Amino acid sequence: MSTGTAGTEEVRRLNDELERQVRELDAFAYSVSHDLRAPLRSLEGFSQILIEEHSGRLDAEGQRYLERIQANVERMAEMIDALLDLSRATRSQLRRERTDLTALAREVASELVASDPARGVRFEIAEGLVAPGDPHLIRLVLQNLLGNAFKFTARRVAAVIAVGVEDQDGVDVFVVSDNGAGFEMGHAERMFDPFQRLHATGEFEGTGVGLAIVRRIVTRHGGRITADGSPGEGAAIRFSLAPGPSGWTIR
Numbered sequence: 001m002s003t004g005t006a007g008t009e010e011v012r013r014l015n016d017e018l019e020r021q022v023r024e025l026d027a028f029a030y031s032v033s034h035d036l037r038a039p040l041r042s043l044e045g046f047s048q049i050l051i052e053e054h055s056g057r058l059d060a061e062g063q064r065y066l067e068r069i070q071a072n073v074e075r076m077a078e079m080i081d082a083l084l085d086l087s088r089a090t091r092s093q094l095r096r097e098r099t100d101l102t103a104l105a106r107e108v109a110s111e112l113v114a115s116d117p118a119r120g121v122r123f124e125i126a127e128g129l130v131a132p133g134d135p136h137l138i139r140l141v142l143q144n145l146l147g148n149a150f151k152f153t154a155r156r157v158a159a160v161i162a163v164g165v166e167d168q169d170g171v172d173v174f175v176v177s178d179n180g181a182g183f184e185m186g187h188a189e190r191m192f193d194p195f196q197r198l199h200a201t202g203e204f205e206g207t208g209v210g211l212a213i214v215r216r217i218v219t220r221h222g223g224r225i226t227a228d229g230s231p232g233e234g235a236a237i238r239f240s241l242a243p244g245p246s247g248w249t250i251r
């Protein structure tokens with residue numbers, strides 16, 4: 001019967017339509033973020049002039065408010081830049097080639113160590129991690145996941161960050177784990193949404209867009225991503241870069 005074929009065509013059409021709409025939304029987010037930069041720069045400039053040339057006319061409380069304005073302007077600028085990064089991760093053409101995740105993870109790890117040489121962190125990166133995927137985007141995935149692991153182990157004396165692979169129903173599932181601050185499992189889904197953070201900015205810095213970027217890259221590859229953690233004991237992020245059997249989700 002031909003209904004099977006018609007069904008497949010219909011799914012393909014809907015899929016194309018959905019992709020077109022995502023691209024459109026993304027172009028919109030990109031141009032809005034871009035346009036928000038100009039008024040923000042003006043805010044930054046004028047508050048700087050106020051501080052430099054008129055602060056004598058402000059009492060201590062007024063000066064404190066001005067500093068708070070500046071700190072918030074800076075935070076908003078970081079958020080806008082993060083949104084632009086998120087949009088770039090979706091817009092670039094996806095390439096598929098043999099990607100060496102072991103080599104990429106080692107590079108990223110040494111960059112992190114160089115960024116804060118005083119920290120003693122042990123990296124355990126498995127040999128022979130490879131996947132067909134886009135090397136630039138996969139590097140971005142590892143930068144974000146290892147960056148998080150590095151950040152959330154900052155208070156750990158013997159910090160250990162591991163990168164490995166598990167076979168689940170014939171699918172390679174990559175795992176980035178750490179023994180850092182961890183999180184409440186009840187919030188695990190939320191952490192992949194833009195600007196969602198489970199830790200206070202005062203405790204750990206960040207804009208909350210990294211995992212949203214990671215999830216987009218993983219889904220663009222046809223893969224899936226999950227997070228496991230427990231407060232005070234660490235976190236493990238698992239992701240695949242290719243579709244699994246139908247109905248399959250990462251254990």
Ligand SMILES: Nc1ncnc2c1ncn2[C@@H]1O[C@H](COP(=O)(O)OP(=O)(O)O)[C@@H](O)[C@H]1O
Pocket residue numbers: 144148149152178180181182183191192196197198199205206207208209210211212229234235
């Ligand atoms: N390795 C980790 N350990 C504990 N919590 C994590 C880890 N990775 C991510 N999270 C939680 O998920 C949130 C979102 O992560 P992310 O999108 O990378 O944002 P950011 O790093 O800017 O805070 C973090 O703020 C944190 O609460």
Ligand SMILES: [Mg+2]
Pocket residue numbers: 144147148206208209210211
């Ligand atoms: Mg992050």
